Amino acid sequence: MLEIKNIEYSYKKEKQTYRYDFSLKAGEIIVISGVSGAGKSTLLDIIAGFLTANSGEIILDQVKLTNLAPEHRPISILFQDENLFEHLSVEKNLALAFSKAIIDKEKIAIALKNVGLVGYEKRWAKSLSGGQKQRVALARTLLRNTPILLLDEPFNALDKKTVKDMRLLVKNLVKQYKWHTIIVSHNIEDAAELNAKNYVMKNGILKKT
């Protein structure tokens, strides 16, 4: 269970305070929508540890994450772009998931198979399409297998067919690996397609719809 307990955050020089209070079970997906600047991505930054909340707690299976540095949190985060190092091959991008220098080629091949990119190991990241890049980033998430997955508008830069494929892929992976998944999205179809709970950010408060 991932619990976001009474989190409050306000940016310097801004009067608005953002408030978040909810929980989700393993294998559950939450989609958060709202207008630009409503504070959706701010929540992901707080959970990932890039921003420090003014108050509140983040608890995963009764373990407090609130005071951990971003690199020590059991979290994978994906943005709409900049998820890969474009000057590296797919294999080397995936190898970053391992803490040791040894590249486990077998595991990489399985992860790539899971995201539908068999044989892409030696391809340069920069030569991939937007959808393929997101799949590689998801494959790295698979290799890391952290219990929390945060997706910040991950389907924005993709065409309709790719979005559909990616939704299906995310849905299946979350179900299989039991990740606690939070997705920030502008697209109202995402929640329905992913069988997710729908939340909205309005006037600085996150509410279930």
Added chain:
Amino acid sequence: MLLGRGILASEKRKIIMLIIALSISALMVFLFFSIINVGNIFVSNMATIKIDILQLILMSLMQASLSTILSLGAGIAIAWSLNRLDFFGKNLVVSLFATAIVAPSMVVAFGLISVWGRAGWIAQLFEFFNWEWQFSIFGLGGILFAHTILNGAFAAHILLARIDAIPARKLKTAQSLALTPFKRFILLDWAAISGALPALGSIIFLLAFTSFPIVLMLGGGVANQTLEVAIYSAVRLSFDLDLAVRLSIIQLVLCMVIILPAIISNSYLANAGVNYHYKWRQKGLAQFAQISILFVAILAFALPLLAILVDGIAGGILDTLSRPSFWQASLTSIIIGSLSAVLTLFLAVLIATGRAAFSNGILKAILGLPIFAYLVIPAVVLSLGFYLFVKNIGISPTKAAPFVLIIANSLLALPFSIAILAPAIETINQRYNKLTRSLNLSSLMRWRMVEYPLIGREIGIVLALAFCFSLGDLGIISLFGTSEFNTLPYAMYQSLGTYRNNDAAVIAAFMLILCLVVFWFLPMIFRKLSNARN
């Protein structure tokens, strides 16, 4: 019809820009042939040359190679440390390193002597503890030290901008992957800076290869002489024009060969332009290394500047200030610097807007020719070209001197000025070109309403940079200066030559203060002025 006027204005503008770019290039070619022409006349005298040219070339190349390696190493380390650390006064430190590009190198060399020389601060400190001070600031070590301090700070400023421009999302991805400091450097920082290294390396190599005041003041004799200093010595000291011409041609050819990799690699120095809003600090050994590097860098760069100010104030300031010759040299420097700055801005805006407006690669390249002029033709060679040119057409070099100084100093500042203006003007052109043309804005209106308000700060930087370049020039004035017509650097050099070190200290301090004030305040004033208009 309305659109037609806009296009006409735009086409007229392009033609004027092309003519100016071609005129500058033609002037350069003309000066080059003035030198070659004289060189051919003296070809038969080859046997009479008493200088070991091969040794000179090898010395120049070795000194420049070592300077480049050390400067790039120092620049990368300083940029890395500055990017990671956050502390009170960081902006001041970044600004301090930015002044490396405008601080007159002869002033910095003077400051280094004050700190590291035999009677310098460090030597006095050693004496206090009864220790023996054996380090000599003169010779190859001193030249490398000065070049590393100046060019390392310059490199740090350029590279920091690129590291700071790494997108926040990429940083967050790397941090959530728990990359080690080394992996972070290789995957993020190196990827960001490596593209700029060929161009930056070439520029630093050329700056070191053509370095004049530092080698002149710290070289410590013929053994460490570079081509640039040898040309000056041939003209001014041994009056051997034949040798000067021959050395100039060698210098030109070598500079062209050196600048080629930068042009071919197509690397660029402009900021990547992405705003950086996320900081990822590091702790432990990495942080200790960053603090240590920055401490040493600040000490190495700021101490000579501080020494100049202290020596200047302590060195009989009133006596020097009471001399009319000091004020005459100051007035000459300020007038020439101001006019040179205005001319530089005019040329840089025209060339940068022209390059942004042209889509044709060849025309773009023609407009880019003046950018490489200085990089290929160093100050002393340019000065010699002008010197021979005015002599050939029967004008006294003394009479032509003010005009030559304004034009030559402006040409020297041009590549750096265009590098500052071009990215901003390119962006404006991409965003507003269609809109301004559909609104049928005239060239003047477009400049007043669109371009000027958006590039106010850059205009200020260009004016400050060109002014400071001109103020610190010793290369051009070295051939044109006389007792009647001299500038501050020339007066300082003459003072040093006649062992009037106190006078030199006051002049150095005055030049440094003038440069810092202009470099810090002009961009600020212009940004405020353009914002007011905006």
